[in-house]
Amino acid sequence: MPFKPDKRLRLTVSLTMISVILGLMLSMQYKNMRVTADAQAKLPTIDPKAQYTADQLNRIKDENKGLEEEIEKLNKTLHGLEKQAGDVDQNLAPEIRDDLTKYKIMSGLLAVKGPGITFTVDDNKKDIPADKDVLLYITHDSDLRMLVNELFIAGAEAVSINGQRITTTTGIVCIGTMVKVNNQRITTPFVFTAIGDPKNMINALETRGGVIELLTRPENGRYLTITPPKQSPTVTIPGYAGDFNGMKK
């Protein structure tokens, strides 16, 4: 044995003691480094702009959640009411029931299916010459109103734009880059769907000097893109889901 036992013991004891202290120091330093690293990692989120945006996003998310819950609740009520209405319908005389259906279709509450046409109205996507007015190349609320009027005059029973049913109280109005229909914001391309006599409607739209020519011909001063109306044996138009300017359905 090169070492005396007590010398070896002393070696072990002193080494152990020192190791404990070294370990303590190491762990404290490590914790310090972690604190520093954490602080650095947190720095970017303090950027006020990002914070503001994040706050807004969170607020909108919360709002959306609340609205979704409301939709669910309202849908439940709607189902209940529909069931009640169905019960009422059953008790009605057949002629009154027919009348009810007719008025529902007229007011735009019922989804309808039948022969009709579809076409799409869009802004002119080509490069606009510098000397021309941009407004002549984009679709306006007035253009949509013109087309809707033309369709109803040509015998349309139901019309929708981008799935928004045109009802008795539907307004079509410009709100900046979008158009508000039934309080819903819609934007290009505007897909028109109309139920009625397809031939009549197509003729009315495409007649010489008619709406489509007025909106698409450069000699008329407008440059919109409108696809030729397509005739279809069955198109579906959804019913209007909102209220009638405060009146109950």
Added chain:
Amino acid sequence: MIWIPVFGLVLGVLLGFSFNLYIPLQYSSYLSIAILAALDTVFGGIRASLEKHFDSSVFISGFFFNTLLAALLAFIGVQLGVDLYLAAVFAFGVRLFNNLASIRRLIVNRSRSQEKNS
């Protein structure tokens, strides 16, 4: 027997993590220098024990003296605007590697002589 210091190290680390001991952040750099000095002393002690001239009082006094001196040197350097801690890092770093190399050589030699003996 040789494992007891290792357990001591683990115990120290655990103590440090389990108790809410904090060195203020501004002294963190002194602590790092002190750790370097301590590491150097520990490896020096291991080397000495392998070379069989280990002296526990030299070892323990060297540990505390080196550690405190390194921290003090770094502190003085900060006060004077001289990066003295670099000198400490350099000196202790070189010594640390020297110690490690010596330990490696000693272990290799020892295993060789054991092979010869057996």
